[in-house]
Amino acid sequence: MSKIGSPVKPPVALIAGPTASGKSDLAVALAERIAADGRRAVVLNADSAQVYADLQVLSARPAPEDMRGIDHRLFGSWDGADSCSAADWAAAARNEIAAVHAGGGVPILVGGTGLYLRTLLDGIADIPAIAPTVREAVRALPAAEAYAALESEDTESADRLAPGDRQRIARALEVVRSTGKTLGAWQAEPSGGIAHAIDLHPLILLPDREWLNARCDRRFAAMLDAGAAEEVEALLVRRLDPSLPVMRAIGVREIAGMLGGDLAREEAIAAGQTATRQYAKRQYTWFRNQPPPHWPRTAETEPEIDRVFAKLLS
Template identity: 60%
Template sequence: MNTIVSPDRKPVALIAGPTASGKSALAMALAGIANGVVINADASQVYADLRVLSARPSVEDEATVPHRLFGYRDAADACSAADWAADARAAIAEVHDAGRLPIIVGGTGLYIRTLLFGIAPVPEIDPAIRATVRGQSVTENYAALSVEDPIMAARLRPSDTTRIARALEVIRSTKESISQWQERLEGGISQEVSTYPVILLPPREWLRARCDARFEHMLAAGAVAEVEALMTRELDPTLPAMRAIGVPEIAAWRAGDISREVMIERAQTATRQYAKRQYTWFRHQLPPEWPRIGAHLDANLIDKIAIKLREDVLTH
């Protein structure tokens, strides 16, 4: 997964890392000094219905510098990594055509890996198989996957509804493990552009405190109303937007199933756990030579990193 920087290729900046690590602030700083356009790579921030709970950039920030692929899909739409990558490729091309710098920013590792390095060319899944798998509980699917594809089962968390279902439907429909398909990636842009990445991995204690404070801020900023609006639509609870952190917790509270205190505790715990998984993924799943920033971001460090990225891009 080596990314080659070449003067013959147009530049793309990448700012990645776990939730609450400061990615958006750095992206804004870089866009402001490098004629940049911020392109979202966060699976929750694609949904228009989740401005607050996905911690989307503010209306003011979106008005200050151009933003793409934020809030452009409806909660009823299940946006896959392949869907997003196709949209991102188009957005990057438009930004290059305008003579500006695309700045990919987000914490969804699967999105970033799919865009840069491609996706497995898995054939269309048999609709009957998909219906059967999607109609079963995650417990049933994980038990079946453990028998039919134990290698993939060992790689996945037993509660990972989406990935377990995907692995099970692939092995049943194609007779090959998704791990085998993933060895034949297609469609990545890493050999078409010069990538200038920075991975944010701040101190864990600092990140945990930020995660807890962020959810409290979301509640004050209108997260409850956001979830109530979703609840009135009676959407499929397995949709990605309906499983975004904060949505099931607030929905359970509004339904009277749990107290407000339990709701907050569960959402904060889920946020910390998600950040921990992201932290591990970004430490190990992207090329080891890519720079990783281990300090927490303050205004001075944000400016220094942004200036260094701009200089790298301008001298490529």
């Protein structure tokens, strides 16, 4: 099997879609089918919650019995105290993909974080570190003054952003002041993407909404019985920064409210179910509209492996 960047492009499978859509089970089934042909397959996580070791239950990370002997990587690889950005994950995924290819295997990306996948495949703007003095000056500006400055120095970003979007306005302004180049110009020149160097075999899962919502509801309720409360309690004991992704994961706030006596168990479950359904809806919309139109999409809950991955398995 050729390595990334060689004339013969090595294969990478991709199974993506909203939470609770059955991606992980399908990835394992595909890996088993590849193994039946005498090749090795490795499942690589592309879910921004499942990267954290602290979120075994709340992220629905596959348990050992779910993996059925298939090698899984990048699951629980980050401590919750460390934020895993899209660039961080993409760098780790590139290394894992190269290692799997070097061993003659087939990587199977599975997850629901579109930004992770886009960064890996298309690259990311290589914006230099912002000068601390520039950042401090920009962040000290009143909102109206920052927006007025952006209108003058980066018209494109100002036109795109709402005047009250302080965080994005500050980011665009500090980029142009620190680098001399607008944020849009940087974003037009992404680097590090691997799409050109691999033979990608994607599948987007877009099941029936009512079926998906019912699975979201059942799964969140089951999480409390499976140790989600203890998981959140362990996070709270660590007194991590509330702005960290692990602390903003779906279910953490709701269960923390229950542990603190602000919510009854039934209220925490209802709130968690609502948040999960809303998240699944956003993911559904993203995967329906953002990936290239030629990527296969299916509403089937149990698509036939040999049919949907016929080219990869031929």
